[in-house]
Each structure stands twice: as structure tokens, then as C-alpha cells.
Amino acid sequence: MLKITKFLVKNSVNSTPSKSYSIAAVAQRKIDIFRTNEQNPLKHNPSQSAQFYKIDPEVRKQLFQHGGIPKSFDIQTKTFAETCLMIREPALDVINCMNRIDYSKPPVKFVLYGDKGVGKSLTLAHLIHHAYESGHFVVHVPWVGQWMRSCKEYSNSESKEGYVDLNIDAAAWLHHIKVQNAHFLSKPEFVTSQTYQWSKREATEKGASLVELIDHGINRIKYACDTITALAEEIKVLSKSGVCKTFVAIDGYNAFFYPYTRVFTEKKERVAPAKITITEGFLNLTKTDWNNAVCVLTVDEIAIAEEDHKSPLPRYLLGKEGFEHLDPFVPIQVTSYNPKEFVSCMEYYRERKWVQPVAGMDEELAFISGSNPYKLMNLCAPL
Template sequence: MLRTTSVTLSRKLTRLYKQCLYSTSSSLTSTYDKLEKFRTSETDCSKHSNEHLAQFYEVAQEDKKRVFTYGGLPKTFETQIKTFHETCIMIRQPAIDVINCLKTLDYSKPAVRFVLYGKKGCGKSLSLAHILHFASKENFLIVHVPWVSNWMRRCKEYSNSEKREGYVDLNLDGAAWLVHFKSQNSHLLSTPEAKTSKEYVWSKREVTPKDSPISDIIDHGINRVKYASEAVVALCAEIKELTNRSVFKTLVAIDGFNAFFYPKTRVYTEKKEVVHPHNVTLTEGFLNLSKTDWKNAAIIVTVDEIAIAAEDHISHLPRYLLGKEGFEHLDPFVPISVSEYNEKEFLSCMEYYRDRKWVQGYPGQDEELRFISTSNPYGLMKMCASL
């Protein structure tokens, strides 16, 4: 009897041990499957395709420093980067669509314009960041404005233009943008053919001669802040000329482009009159670059409700946000919709947060958060943020 009991107990323990082994093996397999689903080891943007959709890829620290040191990533996302100690961007359909187009465009034809649009917090800026990273790796000359509304509604200072009657200069903002441009394109600015097409007279004693390196214009605008706005306009004109001559292949990327056409700015004249964006000197250069009268270039802009005053939110569609004048300026363009997370993207994001120990999982968590956040990427980020 005792022997029978001992044999039975031994069999039960053996069965239990095997079950534990199987359970552990299944758990590990499940973990690896999840890791493979929400993260990819492919960091080369040119190789990203539909196979990588809804997966996170890591931006190398040196790439982040070169492309995004002075802007391009939302502040809340920057906070998340510091917390997670890594810069990971989700690969989404809008970015893949634009990247595929940039690979196949005929750059001998007039520049093509893409407009990213969508509801607040759906990821337009991060999709643009993914595209910028691709452009940087592919040696595009990048002309990037991180957020136009910072100039029109939160400018550092403003002063009447000395060269253009009725215009206002944002010289501190202009100098900051020149630093940003220099940081993103330092490896291309030393190109021997990158020289000015004409002479620029800044004052009686300050002149940039014809055939000077275009970096001289940049450095002059940074060192002599008084002329920063004019230096930006001159640089934009020279970029267009050099790109037409095939010295560069250029990508123009402007976030919050509709702010260039929204009349209610917080820029004022000496008489405290509101200045229309078209009378801000910086605007001239970037409206010039967003035309299609040049080649070897592509233009990508976002339109956003947040770029204008809150009380004037009507719709997230380009026609409403750009207004008649802005829409006609960009027409024709390729519209790219950036929508809320689909099911795969939402689950991938939650797995990433759990992997980073940012949220603690519990039964029904995904369903609850998806319902409350309506699958809005920014909304989900805020809900999972610390108190």
C-alpha cells in the first residue's frame, strides 16, 4: 500500500514537473513572439516596409543628435525618451507611404508636395520625424521648420524690418533656425559647388561676395543676429538655385504649415497692430520653397488645428485649416491622412509600455484604455504618463 502511494505520488510530481517545463517554455515563446511583434531590429529607414508596420524601431543616438537636437520631436515625446532611455518611433502607414514615394519620385520633374493631416494627437509630427530620419540617412539637404506657430504666436522678439517697408523681423527665431539647419546639414554644407549665386549686401561694411560658400550666409545670420531674418530668406533662395542645378537633393519639411496663412498672430508693429504672417520676413523664404517651380526636391508639410487659435477649430481637413489662400498655394498636393491607432498599433504600443515597465498589466487593461483614449496616440500617452 505504501509502495503504491509512493509510486502514485512520484508520477504526479513527474507530471507536474513536465507541466511546469511546458508552461515555462510556452511563456518564453509567447514573450519572444510579443517582442518580435512590437519591436524591430531594422534601424535602416530605407528598408522599412509594410512588413514593419506597427513596430517600434530605435533611432541611433548620433542620428537623434544630428537631426533632432534643435527640434522636430514633440516635447511630451522628448520627456518619454528621457524616461525610457531610448528614442523609439512606431513605423506607421503614412510615413511608409511617403518614404516609398520619395524612393520612386522622378526628381527631374517639378517638386511634389505632400500634406499630412489628421485630428489632434494622431501622430503627424512623429510621422514627419520618421520621414526626416529617412531623408537624413539618404543624404537629402533638409530644410525643416519644427513648428511654424512658435514664430507666429510665441516668437522670442520682433522688430520692424530695416530693408522691407511694412515687414517685421523675427531675428532671434531666425538665428535659432539657422543653427538648426546647420546642425542637420553640416555634412553637406562643405560641398565645393555650394556657393552663392550673387552678392549680398547687409550693410555698408558687411557684404557676402558672389561665389562665397553658402555657409557664410548661415554664419553671418547667426553671428549678426540683426540680419538673421534676411539671411534666412537669402539662404532659401540659394538652396532653391543650388537644388535646381543638382548640387543638392532637397527635402522641405514644415510642421504646422497652416500657421503661415492664419491672420491672428501675436506679432505686432510699433503701433501695436497685428501683423499678418505674410508680412513676417521669415515667411517669404519658406513660401518660396513650398512652390513647385523647381526640381530635385520634395515638399512635406503638416496642417494642424493646434497651429492656430483654439477658438477657431472647425475641422482637421486641409481645406479648412489652410483657408482659400493657403489651399490654392499648395494645390495640387498629395493628401496623406494620419489617423488614430488601428488595433495592431494600439496593442503594439501597449506592449512597448509594458516592456518599458511604464504600465503594469491587468486583465482588461487594453480594452479599457482603448475605449477611454479612443485609440488616439497622444491621448494614450497622457493616460499612461506618471501623475
């Protein structure tokens, strides 16, 4: 495992993109090939860096219908009548490593980190698309912060004393994984390895299909959180037995380790993430006691309950407990646009008639936004 980690660190993305060329210098080259005709992420390579590729609407519907595309970017895709993602170095580095790692070993864990708005969630979306096309079973959590900060409802757990259930959110997530992996779940080998007794009258028998297990959590919402815990264990069993390869993608993973949430007990006390039953299954999936899998996680300042952050680095956001839980992992920094990416983005906006070509505008926008993708998108919106 140590040799693999050393290899991955050596081949991971450089923490500081090259600034040896300016926005103006790149623009003078008249880079008009800001799109690639290669829509299959399995064939993406460094020669297509900074180019946009289009996700098929049916694939997007299956993978991101219930989350995974940031709301502000989702609005833009509807305006542009297409979903295009930029092929960036962090995603290419992870893809390169995924093509080389030994899946018989414990799962390699990648942690995407960086300042707010640099594109961590969209990088993760690119990797989810790649994993889907390469035949991985996808376990995707669109945004942990939503559960910990603005869950739909919560109640005391009936199965674990002192714990809190987020059953509506849990049932919604079960529907999400069912849609994403419909092509897998229809196969006869995706069955449970043990019997799950929910009550005196209700049970999911050993050998039942995973669809039956998932549907039980959706239809009997009081058991949704416990169903996620059971499903996580079944996915590990299937991966270890070689039935499938698993791709775990969790956005805002550090929210699992923040000291408290915005969920309260009956005594109006804040509940720690560890006391929320939905947490157990996803922490189980990021352990090193299984194989035939890879984990890509993001840590984000806005995922935690209170935005008193001081650093975007994984060690700070994960805290001691989270850092030790993931260790060893490969940190992948996502940065603001380099000059090539900035020009490519502006050319794409012009092609979509989102901005008009004005002399000196690119340099001014680059300065004001700091080449931050989110800030640039907001600045261009009213232009």
C-alpha cells in the same frame, strides 16, 4: 505633373484604417514582436508596420537637437532612455512615393493632416530621418506655430518697410539647419550664386560658402531673417543645378496663412503672417518653380493663433490662399492607432516597465483614449 499626382493619390494612405479586428483579437495573437531590428529607415517596408525602431543617439542629436520631437514625447524618450518611433502607414506611403517620383519634375508636395494628437509630428520625424539617410539636404521647420504665437522677440524690419523681423528665432533656425546639414555644408560646391549686400560695409560675395552665409545671419542677428530668404533661394539654385536633392519638412505649415498672429505693431495692431519677413523664404521653398526636391508639410489645428478650428482638413486649415499656393498636393491622413498599433504601443510600454499587465486594461484604455496616441500616452503616464 498630373500623371504623377494621380499616381500618388492612388497609392496614398487609405483615409480610414481597417477596424476588422479588435484590440482583444490582436492581443490574443500574443504579438510580442513590437520592435524591429531594422534601424535604417531606408529599409522600412509594410512588413514592419506598427513596429518600433530606435534612432541612434548621435543621429537624433544632429536631426532633432533644436526641435522636431514634441515636448511631451521628448520627456518620455528621456524616461525610457531611448528614442523609438513607430513605423506607421502614412510614413511608409510617403517613403514609397519618394522612391518612385521623378525628381526632374517640380517638387511633389505631401500634406499630413489629422486630428490633434494622432502623430503627425512623429510621422514627419520618421520621414526626416529617412531623408537624411537617403542623402537629401534637409530644410526642417520644427513648428511654425512657435514663431507666430510665442516668438522670442520682434522688431520692425530694416530692409522691408511695413514688415516685422523675428531675428532671435531666425538665428536659432539658421543654427538648426547648419547642424542638420553639416555633412553637406562642408562640401566645396555649396556656395552662393550671387552677392548679397547687407549694408555699405557688409556683403556676402558670390562664390562664398553657404556656411559663411548662415554664419552671417547667426552672428549679425539683425540680418537673420533676410539671410533665411537668401538661403532659401540658394537651396533652390543648388537643387535645380543637380548639386543635391532637397527635402522640405515644415510642421504646422498652415500658420503661415492664418489671418493674423500674436505679433503686434507699434500701434498694437496684429501682424499678418505675410508681413513677417521669415515667412517669405519658406513660402518660396513650397512653390513649383524648381525641381530635385520633395516637400512634406503638416497642417494642425493648434498651429494657428486662435484655436477656433472646426475641421482638421487641409482646405479648412490652409484657407483659400494656402490651398491655392500648395495646389497640387497629395493629402495623407494620419489617424489614431489601429488595433495592431495600439497593442504594439502597449507592449512597448510594458517592456519599458511603464505600465503593468492587468487583465482588461488594454480594452479600457483603448475606449477612454479613442486609441489616440497622445491621449494614450497621457493616460499611461501615472499608471
